[in-house]
Amino acid sequence: MTATAPLDITMITTPWFALPPGAYGGIEAMCAELVDGLVELGHRVTVIGVGHNGTKGDFIATDDSPAGAQRLGNSGPEVLHAARAARALRSLDSDVIHDHSTVGPLQAGQRQAPTVVTAHGPVTGETGRYYEALSDTVHMVAISHAQQEQTPDIVWSGQVHNALRTAQYPYRDRKGDDVLFLGRIAADKGVHLGIDAARDAGLPLTIAGGCNDPAEQPYIDEELQPRMGDDVRWVGEADRRTKLDLLANARCLLFPIQWEEPFGMVMIEAMACGTPVVALRRGSVPEIVEDGVTGFICDHPAQLVQAIGSVARLDPQACRERVQSHFHTDQMAVAYATLYEQLCRGPTR
Structure with missing residues (x-):
């Protein structure tokens, strides 16, 4: 009370x-x-x-x-x-x-x-x-x-x-190999950078998200479709159960944003599942991700590849505790x- x-x-x-x-x-x-x-x-x-x-x-x-x-x-x-x-x-x-x-x-x-x-x-x-x-x-x-x-x-x-409530998010400390992008399919979300980074890191990428803005279709046609391959799986917009399973199983969440994101709810959702975040330093990212503890914050897209390769040394429990104590x-x-x-x-x- x-x-x-x-x-x-x-x-x-x-x-x-x-x-x-x-x-x-x-x-x-x-x-x-x-x-x-x-x-x-x-x-x-x-x-x-x-x-x-x-x-x-x-x-x-x-x-x-x-x-x-x-x-x-x-x-x-x-x-x-x-x-x-x-x-x-x-x-x-x-x-x-x-x-x-x-x-x-x-x-x-x-x-x-x-x-x-x-x-x-x-x-x-x-x-x-x-x-x-x-x-x-x-x-x-x-x-x-x-x-x-x-x-x-x-x-x-x-x-x-x-x-959010961490109890509503499944925690897993053993992760799969897939890197995950989850969010709106748009140029300012940097999906194309995520494809490039995951491919250069030698890991498969799962993309979960939809596009409701016809203005983004040229971006999809010109930047995303030419990058698609056997190592990229686009599952479309995920319902809650699918989203939680993807977040909990992912090696890391990629957040290569190209704008001043005011918050980024998906970052704390990932961390609540014990999944670290690899992001570019834009907007609220430094407030949410503890660099070197719950993920890696990169200043340039070229740094994403090394960060993806380093996430295995991060403690999934530290990711969840970050959300519990701050968000x-x-x-x-x-x-x-x-x-x-x-x-x-x-x-x-």
């Missing part, structure tokens, strides 16, 4: 996937963990979302069917979700509202309770300007120090790492609850 009285927290999620998501859905996975963690702390949580409720909180559905990955980027589901969420809020006595949708925070100025917004993705370009414009009416939270430092013009109210749901829930309580006591600016 918390030291203060329980709060009435409303969690507005996205219109894309249910909580928790069956496969893809990083924001929804984080929301599900946070809801359960807050309930376990003794708070009352109402989720406004889509589809079914797989959390410990109460639930109000704005739509029986999630929009799904095929409609990502379509404004229709967002606008409808925001309108129905606003109607649902009128029937709730919320102490604080945590809004993970895109359109919903625009209504924060008309809400009686403070609104918290977590920046789940990039904070540059149009998105960054949107968050900057919002940040005088909402309380912005970064998911990494790297993200927070990237856009100092945003008024940040806090920083909280994403998290566990309990810690995330306490950090957000502390922020909510501060906001309910009065302005923080």
Whole structure:
């Protein structure tokens, strides 16, 4: 239980996937963990979302069917979700509202309770300007120090790492030979670099991920297809059971990102399974991976090959302990609850 009285927290999620998501859905996975963690702390949580409720909180559905990955980027589901969420809020006595949708925070100025917004993705370009414009009416939270430092013009109210429950991830200390890439198939994820590195290291590569953005098709055609061979297995988008099996069995997870990744949930998922991470030094990577202990951080793609060849000397248990001590749901829930309580006591600016 918390030291203060329980709060009435409303969690507005996205219109894309249910909580928790069956496969893809990083924001929804984080929301599900946070809801359960807050309930376990003794708070009352109402989720406004889509589809079914797989959390410990109460639930109000704005739509029986999630929009799904095929409609990502379509404004229709967002606008409808925001309108129905606003109607649902009128029937709730919320102490604080945590809004993970895109359109919903625009209504924060008309809400009686403070609104918290977590920046789940990039904070540059149009998105960054949107968050900057919002940040005088909402309380912005970064998911990494790297993200927070990237856009100092945003008024940040806090920083909280994403998290998971290690007990829900299978641990294996004996690994297979496959190197694993798991994530969105896109140029900024560096999949082509992963193929080159695994091949140069003389090891097979498994690619698990889908592409829902037609704009990435030229990248697939020009960079990935010519690199495919008998040593590369592309299994497509994996469901949760397949994903966990791949993560637990992999020699290492390759994370050769080509952009300032704000967090990278797959890194802590891999480490929770006892699987080290080989990554390029971009974005949040240095905050998550302990270089030489839970993986290797490389400054150049050419260094990935040697790193892959060195992961066998790392201790799988150290990887899991890193997640347990730094990225566990309990810690995330306490950090957000502390922020909510501060906001309910009065302005923080």
